[in-house]
Amino acid sequence: MNILVCITHVPDTTSRIAFTNNNTEFDKTGVQFIIGPYDDYALARAVELKERHGGKITVLNVGEADADPTIRKALAIGADEAVRINAFPSDSFFVANQIAAVAKAGEYDLILMGRESIDFNGGMVHGMVGELLGLPSFSPVMQLEVEGDSAKLTREIEGGKEKLEVKLPFVAGCQEPIAEWKIPNMRGIMSARTKPLEVKDPVDNTAHAELSNYELPPAKGAVKMVDADNLDELVNLLKNEAKVI
């Protein structure tokens, strides 16, 4: 089974967010980058499916050269080869076009992504790619089992979940508890160094949106502490000051 896993290279979840250059660029100073947490679930499930059914895992990132260490980490976790489309991932349609081009060129039984990226949180790329390829797309997928040419999956719906049976191939945006995040072991790290990472130019430069600038939210005021023996005061504040109850 051939699986394509699309990964983002994003600031660690604990990062302080700041901008430079007149609020037009993300400030990378001191920021640790990671595989997007949802993409990491997708990758972990791909590794499990490969263990079970055999085949090959290709990871794909649309990004600049600073994403290479993140891609190597995905190879260390268990992907067999990697492709990086060398471009700044500015717009989700642009990214989707790149992913669709790679997917068309290969024969993939499954295209796994995260439910959303944690930088722009669009949650949109999987649907776009599905449409561009004429394949079904599902998200957020919480469970995924493959049997022959079909799959059983569980999708989260608001306030619950739904089980589906579908034919391969398709696109899935993954989230927990589809698999547990995998930590690369020493052998994985060593072998990742020599696994192929192909860098390609983008196929098409169409974008649908451009960034004007970034903004930070206004700073939060100081917390008002209320004594645990005076909860009527808390109720009063919620009712008359915040006016939320």
Added chain:
Amino acid sequence: MSILVFIETEEGKIKKSSREAISFGAALGETTALALGSVSEEELATAGQNGAAKVLHVADDRLNAGLIQPYAEAIAAAMESTGAEVLVTAKSSLADAVVGRVAAKTGAGLVSNVVALPDTSNGFVVKRSIYTGKAFANVSVTTDKKILAIKKNAIDLKQDGGAAAVEALSVSLDDALFGAKITATEKAEGDVLLPEADIVVSGGRGLKGPENWGMIEDLAKTLGAATGCSKPVSDMDWRPHHEHVGQTGVKVSPSLYIAVGISGAIQHLAGVNSSKYIVVINKDEEAPFFKAADYGVVGDAFDVVPKLNEALKKAL
């Protein structure tokens, strides 16, 4: 500008977030709402209160379940037949999965997590939430057609409109679009949906075990709130996965978020930082959550929560 708003229903009622999306559309221009699957005409007519001039209803029973491909096809067809320039939808797990496809079908530029009306004084610039609520980006959409997915609770509800006219719309949906077979659906019924909720009461590992959630549920009941939890709590199966709030869970943006026995790890805060007011109850005065809170109570949850519930019952 001509606007089409895709609306979702829950147990036969238009979702609050869809009403927000209609209000958003109505502030932009002539707004038509679009509903898929069986819903009563009376209910659909109430979209007028929020500013819809008209509601188009595709009453195809095959659309009663939220299926991604047929929904995308029907929405794209309605955009085409109404000549809509802007499609507006509430951001939801269904809409997320659907509108990417609609964008790719129609060539419309898509912006998600929109928090304010676009600035059309110079092009079409939209403000969206990014980095899980830690920042905003102003994005200029360059295509003729646009799709905006609106963040929940970011837009004031318009409620002073009249009744909307409901018209049937028929779209032809190929059987091939229905290839995915739904074999089971599990849904918590009657509860307030967490992503839609105006008040959320959440519990963390400080509550020690699932058997102690009664007091959280009681407090939520008094407030008409939804219940949420931290990630370890759903990982340990104390609570269902769909209640898990944070970076890797549900992002909530209620008027009031009450966190009980949650330390306030940055990944949890990422899911709640769009809340208007935050109350933190924690026995450790050093808990990081207090820094993100508006009101704080240092104390044992097992003592504070029941007392707070009594105080609220007295006052409400």
